[in-house]
Amino acid sequence: MKGEVILRVEGLWKYFGDVIALRNINLEVLKGELLVLLGPSGSGKSTLLRIIAGLEKPTKGKVYMDSEDITDLPPYKRDTSMVFQSLALFPNMTVYDNVAYGLKIRGVPKDEIDKRVDEILDLVKIRELKNRRVTKLSGGQRQRVAIARSLILNPSILLLDEPLGALDLKLRKELHVELKRLHEEVGNTWIFVTHDQEEALTLADRIGIMNNGRLEQVGDKWDLYEKPATRFVAEFIGETNLIDGKVVEVGDKYIVVDWMGEKIYAPVLENIDRGMNVSISIRPENISVSFRPKSVGEGVNIYEGEVVDELFKGSYVIYYVKIRNGQVIRATVLSKDADFDVGNKVYIYWRFDKGVTIID
Amino acid sequence: MRIEISGKIIKYILAIYTGLTIGFFIYFPISILYIYSVNNTPYFIPEWRGFTLQWFLKIFERGDLLNSIWNSLIIAVFVTAISMALGIPPSFYLVRTKGRIRDAYFLYLMIPFIIPWIIIGVADFILFWFIGVNKSLLTAALSHIVYSIPLIVVILTPRIYSLDPSLEEASMDLGADELTTFRKVTFPLIFPSIASAAIITFAWSFDNFVISYFTLGNELTWPVWVFSVIGKVPRIMPIINATSVIIITVSSIAIYILAKKGLTELF
Numbered sequence A: 001m002k003g004e005v006i007l008r009v010e011g012l013w014k015y016f017g018d019v020i021a022l023r024n025i026n027l028e029v030l031k032g033e034l035l036v037l038l039g040p041s042g043s044g045k046s047t048l049l050r051i052i053a054g055l056e057k058p059t060k061g062k063v064y065m066d067s068e069d070i071t072d073l074p075p076y077k078r079d080t081s082m083v084f085q086s087l088a089l090f091p092n093m094t095v096y097d098n099v100a101y102g103l104k105i106r107g108v109p110k111d112e113i114d115k116r117v118d119e120i121l122d123l124v125k126i127r128e129l130k131n132r133r134v135t136k137l138s139g140g141q142r143q144r145v146a147i148a149r150s151l152i153l154n155p156s157i158l159l160l161d162e163p164l165g166a167l168d169l170k171l172r173k174e175l176h177v178e179l180k181r182l183h184e185e186v187g188n189t190w191i192f193v194t195h196d197q198e199e200a201l202t203l204a205d206r207i208g209i210m211n212n213g214r215l216e217q218v219g220d221k222w223d224l225y226e227k228p229a230t231r232f233v234a235e236f237i238g239e240t241n242l243i244d245g246k247v248v249e250v251g252d253k254y255i256v257v258d259w260m261g262e263k264i265y266a267p268v269l270e271n272i273d274r275g276m277n278v279s280i281s282i283r284p285e286n287i288s289v290s291f292r293p294k295s296v297g298e299g300v301n302i303y304e305g306e307v308v309d310e311l312f313k314g315s316y317v318i319y320y321v322k323i324r325n326g327q328v329i330r331a332t333v334l335s336k337d338a339d340f341d342v343g344n345k346v347y348i349y350w351r352f353d354k355g356v357t358i359i360d
Numbered sequence B: 001m002r003i004e005i006s007g008k009i010i011k012y013i014l015a016i017y018t019g020l021t022i023g024f025f026i027y028f029p030i031s032i033l034y035i036y037s038v039n040n041t042p043y044f045i046p047e048w049r050g051f052t053l054q055w056f057l058k059i060f061e062r063g064d065l066l067n068s069i070w071n072s073l074i075i076a077v078f079v080t081a082i083s084m085a086l087g088i089p090p091s092f093y094l095v096r097t098k099g100r101i102r103d104a105y106f107l108y109l110m111i112p113f114i115i116p117w118i119i120i121g122v123a124d125f126i127l128f129w130f131i132g133v134n135k136s137l138l139t140a141a142l143s144h145i146v147y148s149i150p151l152i153v154v155i156l157t158p159r160i161y162s163l164d165p166s167l168e169e170a171s172m173d174l175g176a177d178e179l180t181t182f183r184k185v186t187f188p189l190i191f192p193s194i195a196s197a198a199i200i201t202f203a204w205s206f207d208n209f210v211i212s213y214f215t216l217g218n219e220l221t222w223p224v225w226v227f228s229v230i231g232k233v234p235r236i237m238p239i240i241n242a243t244s245v246i247i248i249t250v251s252s253i254a255i256y257i258l259a260k261k262g263l264t265e266l267f
Helices: A045-053 A095-105 A110-123 A139-151 A169-186 A196-202 A221-226 A229-236 B002-037 B054-058 B063-097 B100-114 B116-131 B138-162 B167-175 B180-208 B209-216 B221-230 B237-264
Strands: A007-017 A019-030 A034-038 A060-066 A078-082 A159-162 A187-196 A206-211 A214-219 A241-250 A254-259 A262-269 A277-282 A287-288 A302-313 A316-323 A328-334 A345-351 A356-358
Touching: A007 A045, A007 A187, A019 A045, A019 A187, A034 B116, A045 A078, A045 A159, A045 A187, A060 A169, A078 A139, A078 B063, A078 B167, A095 A110, A095 A139, A110 A169, A110 A187, A110 A229, A139 A159, A139 A169, A139 A229, A169 A196, A187 A196, A196 A214, A196 B209, A206 A221, A206 A229, A214 A221, A214 A229, A214 B100, A229 A241, A229 A277, A241 A262, A254 A277, A262 A277, A262 A302, A262 A356, A287 A328, A302 A328, A316 A345, A345 B063, B002 B237, B054 B237, B063 B100, B063 B138, B063 B221, B100 B138, B116 B138, B116 B209, B167 B180, B180 B237, B209 B221, B221 B237
Parallel strands: A034 A187, A034 A206, A078 A159, A159 A187
Antiparallel strands: A007 A019, A007 A060, A206 A214, A241 A254, A241 A277, A254 A262, A277 A356, A287 A345, A302 A316, A302 A345, A316 A328
């Protein structure tokens, strides 16, 4: 059934010598979803994928699939299949032999193998390449062979480790559409690792953000964008202003934070207290800019400042506004309303609930 | 442009120079062997005395010669098989581990490769005397293995090193256990190096004189037999000559077939 938990990772730690690759990872993957693990290189996302595939053993922690503990199962006894970053196509074999490999190992009769290879090659649209040597294929074609080789085994979970990393941008974009279609047609669970934010936003049902061995946040793209749980997530997805300060007052709806001499209102959090250090993330498009101070209501942040720089982006303009405490805030304005110039005195303002309070 | 052209010319000159050297010192003498193997005279005289196959037929009249070739073949097969079995596993170990123990092990393994064969021969001669083992084909074969293991390691390790480890991971991920993965993925991919290692080990063992001389018993290998009859048995040169021609021809054909098969399997 869709929506059930198919894979659960519990308290996972991984050390390589003294280097900590994973720090206490807890993750639930839902049946049928396309989960993207997104993070910079070295963040541990590939290691997590390899542990799920059985190619690495965790130092601590457990992996459960359909509630069964599979932590110590070798890769060939798991119902997962991996598409490698290098693709790892067997260079001494044809497309057919590569794709048929898993079925041959399982002792499936020859005529059934032939039938299923044809079906899967149709699905990835490379049937005419069946008897080619894989060394004679283009990057995009090799990609399709690698996916077909895994999909033919009908794995409960397909693992993809930056499979598009070596391709050029245009081809990647084509394959994104293709992959999305494949995932919908096949209907199994996919875990896709990438460092490419755009790729993640295009493909994912849910995204898990990884940084420095930690799984910082898991959620759909709107969750991550609108309610980032950590500074890293706030900065990694989209543009944002990150404001650091100390809580000076805790109200019912909002807190007051001292930001280098300025007061700033931000949403209240459950376990927040006076004196705590917090960060406030405020997206540039949530900040308004005007020449005159607007009449302010309760919990509205308003600052006087000067435009120090502008960046024309086509449909919108980014203004860099320096306020009285010396900090520069970025605000975006649609080009049709962008009447400001460098040197202008302006006011920037936003209601407290446009910001996000982060305790890191 | 000019630099490019002169660079090309230099490369040609170097290639031709090497080609001529090998031609003069190796292929030219060998072609003389071929000519005299069918020349109707037992002496190396600069004169054509007519075509004959008598030297080839005479090989079969010399039981001691046939026996020595047979002994050489047996030893070479035995040495190749045992050395491969002992040389392949450490090649993987050396490529896939790091650290001081690995480095020390590498030295330990490779030193026999640079020890002069005469020292290996004499040392093993003393060893067999010391532990009271009668020298035989077996003692000679065991002595050949000493230098064959590092030889195999030297040939195999670069190939294993260049093997993408994710190929084996992919195989296991697709359902093959370790053994099946080795059989279906690793072995075919390193086969060209395994084949060259086997051919060279075989050839060196078949050919070995120095070590065999010290470690054989009453049964002789072909090189040792040649040494024992030259200058002592009259009219033996053309027979040795004919034998050499057969050995060169057969081994050239074998290498050609193996090289061709190895290449088509890969590309």
